Amino acid sequence: MRTMSWSSHCLLLCFLVALGSSTPSAAAAGTATEPDNPEQAYAAVDSFLRDQLETLGIPGAAIAVVRDGRQVHSGAFGDAAPSGRPMTPQTPVLLASTSKSLTAIAVMQQVEAGRLRLDEPVRAYLPWFTLDDPRSPDITVRHLLHQTSGMSSRDTAFEGSLAQEPEALEEAVRALAGSPLAGEPGQRFHYASANYNILGLLVQTVANQPFGEYLKQHVLGPLGMVHSHTTAAAAREDNAAEGYYRWFSSFWVETDVPAPAAGMPSSTLYASAEDLGRLLTALLNGGRYGDVRILQPGSVAEMFEPRTSVDEAKGYGMGWFTRPLVESVDPAAPAPAAGELPLLLEHQGEWGNSHTYLAVVPESGLGVALVINGNDTAAPSRLKAIDTNILRILHGHSPIPAVVIEDWLQQSSWAVSLALLLAELLSLWLSLSVLFRRRFARLGRWALPVWTAVALALDALALWLCLIYAPARFDTDLLVIIRQFPDVGVPLVPVLGLAILWPVPRTVLLVIEALRHASRGVP
Secondary structure, X not given: OOOOHHHHHHHHHHHHHHHHOOOOOHHHHOOOOOOOOHHHHHHHXXXXXXXXXXXXXXXXXXXXXXXXXXXXXXXXXXXXXXXXXXOOOOOOEEOHHHHHHHHHHHHHHHHHOOOOOOOOEHHHOOOOOOOOOOOHHHOEHHHXXXXXXXXXXXXXOOOOOOOOOOHHHHHHHHHHHHOOOOOOOOOXXXXXXXXXXXXXXXXXXXXXXXHXXXXXXXXXXXXXXXXXXXXXXXXXXXXXXXXXXXXXOOEEEEOOXXXXXXXXXXXXXXXXXXXXHHHHHHHHOOOEEOOEEOOOHHHHXXXXXXXXXXXXXXXXXXXXXXXXXXXXXXOOOOOOOHHHOOEEEEEEEEEOOEEEXXXXXXXXXXXXXXXXXXXXXXXXXXXXXXXXXXXXXXXXXXXXXOOOOOOHHHHOHHHHHHHHHHHHHHHHHHHHHHHHHOOOOOOOOOHHHHHHHHHHHHHHHHHHHHXXXXXXXXXXXXXXXXXXXXXXXXXHHHHHHHHHHOHHHHHHHHHHHHHHHHHOOOO
């Protein structure tokens, strides 16, 4: 689902709401509060998740909690498939954008090996790399990691290719040649999954090994992430959770959403909650898991350092958003300055049928991994509230009610899509009635011209909403909307077909009918 910029806007608003109602206890002194009884807090987290599954109808969820260099809690709730197969901490789930943290590790491994340099241009490793902008040769490896290359999600969507072959990654990056830049490389944060797909290809190129094979050999394998996979086929063989989509903002249905290999480095990896706990343990231990080291401490620190600003409160490291840990604050105390709060590093993954969340607090050694095999794209703030409330509970505070912050268009996008389809079908019916039954013959000479203009206006509105407004509003591509949001996208296909193919012949036929009426003296 990505991913998509409207998702990051929702996260920001959730943060601002939380900040406005937050206040400190021990956090004001710069240390995260912890519950007096950790086991009681873990039980409260489990109880909260069970309640959310019942209240929201979420199909299934699994969680892992890390503290002080070890995994201290895991739990799973609900179903992984329509058959009733239960979700477990070992059940693989499509990660979506939390895949980026794994790719950042692979890149930093290659930096440590001397095969990649952070400030070297991408073209030093991929001489053919280009975009539809003369500034594209200036894009560096660091720009890609920090999402400052200038590429945007809308202009670099990769979901157009559904291929699962290893070659799909390079083909997708080569296909970016016609994409424009939204800004100067290195200047501003522009979230785009293409940044991490290019990084995956860089690793594949300099390591002389398919990216998926590299990841399994050098990241997943050493960490013992045996329930993590680089392809959908491998995940299914390991009883991966089926993804669910909330149709018409009302009911959850198992829905297969494409997970192309072209998006492996950014979005289409699979992992279980327990495996993600291993990943977080390694990162919080400076790159070491047990007797295995996947990164040097300096590389982990560089990954966590926010070198670009997303907004006034948030930054972005290498595959990690950063912000003050407002969830550690006691709501009954005066609000602290943001600089007095511990730093939280987090990333959410949003796909059409899954939601995932990773969070680490380096100061306290806390790590949280949450996977949900469903997504409510009309109101993702409901699921994002689960992420932040888990952090609240783990810091000894009560959860707060979710606030749906999405606007009416996002919440009712399925209704708008259906309304467009009904309007186009009504327009088709009226036009055919005019042509074959001559229903407008008694309405005067202006009836046909007026109806022709109204029908063209409806077509223009449908094309503007589908091709211009919605992609810009949600910072994504139309194909992504159709494939990842089926209750919105499926009605749009016939809408676009009618709006593109029918106006010209309809207008010609209506004009001919009008002239025929005029020649017969019809008033």
